[in-house]
Amino acid sequence: xxxxxxxxxxxxxxxxxxxxxxxxxxxxxxxxxxxxxxxxxxxxxxxxxxxxxxxxxxxxxxxxxxxxxxxxxxxxxxxxxxxxxxxxxxxxxxxxxxxxxxxxxxxxxxxxxxxxxxxxxxxxxxxxxxxxxxxxxxxxxxxxxxxxxxxxxxxxxxxxxxxxxxxxxxxxxxxxxxxxxxxxxxxxxxxxxxxxxxxxxxxxxxxxxxxxxxxxxxxxxxxxxxxxxxxxxxxxxxxxxxxxxxxxxxxxxxxxxxxxxxxxxxxxxxxxx
Numbered sequence: 001x002x003x004x005x006x007x008x009x010x011x012x013x014x015x016x017x018x019x020x021x022x023x024x025x026x027x028x029x030x031x032x033x034x035x036x037x038x039x040x041x042x043x044x045x046x047x048x049x050x051x052x053x054x055x056x057x058x059x060x061x062x063x064x065x066x067x068x069x070x071x072x073x074x075x076x077x078x079x080x081x082x083x084x085x086x087x088x089x090x091x092x093x094x095x096x097x098x099x100x101x102x103x104x105x106x107x108x109x110x111x112x113x114x115x116x117x118x119x120x121x122x123x124x125x126x127x128x129x130x131x132x133x134x135x136x137x138x139x140x141x142x143x144x145x146x147x148x149x150x151x152x153x154x155x156x157x158x159x160x161x162x163x164x165x166x167x168x169x170x171x172x173x174x175x176x177x178x179x180x181x182x183x184x185x186x187x188x189x190x191x192x193x194x195x196x197x198x199x200x201x202x203x204x205x206x207x208x209x210x211x212x213x214x215x216x217x218x219x220x221x222x223x224x225x226x227x228x229x230x231x232x233x234x235x236x237x238x239x240x241x242x243x244x245x246x247x248x249x250x251x252x253x254x255x256x257x258x259x260x261x262x263x264x265x266x267x268x269x270x271x272x273x
Contacts (some may be wrong), residue, residue, distance in 0.1 A: 001060060004083045006055075006076050008067060014053035014080065018044030022086045023271045025052040026077070027070065028095030028120070029196050030156060030185040032059025035094070035248055038260040039267060041215070046268055053080055055097075055190025059184070068195035070203050070228035074103035081112045090115040090271040094256060095227060096200040098123045103203075106211035117217040117270060120253050122227055123236045124205045132204075134231060141201040155187040162225050165252025172258055181254075209239035216243045217270045221251025 003011040014034065023043055025036045029155050033052035044050045054061040056076055057068060060243050067073070077100050081089060093101035098121025105116065128135035147155035160166075160181045166173040184194075218240075220233035229247060237245035246266060 003061075004080055006056070006079050008064065009011070010056045010064050010067065010076070011062045011117050011202075012053050012056065012076060012080065014207070015040065016049070016051050016052055016084070017041075018049045020047045021053060021088055021090070021271065022049045022050050022084075022110075023090045023092060023267070024080065024086070025050065026079075026091070026093040026097030026100050027055065027058070029054070029098055029200060030159075030188050030193050031059070031181065032061075032184050032187060034059070034184055035181075035256060039092075039256060039264055042264040043268060043271070046070070046272065048268070048271060051080070051084065051086070055100075055192075057189040057258065058195070059136070059187055063084070063189035063192060065191060068192055068199055070099050070103040070199060070205075071107060073100050073105045073199075075189075077104050078108050078111075087112050088114045091116065092117040092119060092267065092271075093121055094119045095253065096122055096196060099200055099203060099205055102205040102208035102211070105213075106208040110211060110213060113214060115215050115271065116212060117219065117267065118233070118236060119219045120224060120255060121218070121232060121236065121243055122200045122205075123232060124209050124239060125203075125235075126201050126227070126231065136228075136231060138201075141197055145194060146196050148190070148197070152190060152193070153182070153186060157182050163252065164254040164258060165221075165223060165225070177257060206239070209236060212240040214242065217266070218243055218245045219248065219255070219266060220245070221248045221253065221255050221259070223250050224253045226253035
């Protein structure tokens, strides 16, 4: 399996499929790069080079004790781009992965990147604070931490249902998809899973928004119960000068599966143009 080593000797697993203009896919919490299955095969089959990697602590990458802050994770992304010598890159970050895109754009000046996409992303700032009164109350994230510490498999299985908007009236999400999601989540380091809750909920990306100087596509479901669109995508779109916002009506957080055909078309049109 292909791996790239970071400055602190963390091994990052990646897939590199297809040829053409490169698209780098950054997965969300608590999954790994296999979540991009439907996008990776589609985009690589339509003339693009698709690189999808496992964040440190998740999937097949190393599980170090530390390094689950966005500065370090943005540096990991830089290592991927530099080692593979990628240019004219479209960065696509899902959920937590949107934070890596944002921090990379500011911390590394958007080097090698020509386009960016934020999909169901946590940017620009989730946590409710005095200067972010419309954010999510911190008790929500405290409860996530408590649930993970008490019974990680049960918490992640329950979380997966909300993630995909699964319910009595939604038959598009099969039990097998939920099991697949749980298997990906359980492959993550318990320490990484806990630390990343704090990272994606408490990191303020508002200063990073000005660093988006490339065309930026923002995609979000208007029924996202995990990262509400009004606290994330709509705010980000107002802060990024060259942003296009596409809201998917009725779509949940995990739209990479539930809306995969539409997402595939939109990403292809954006990255391939």
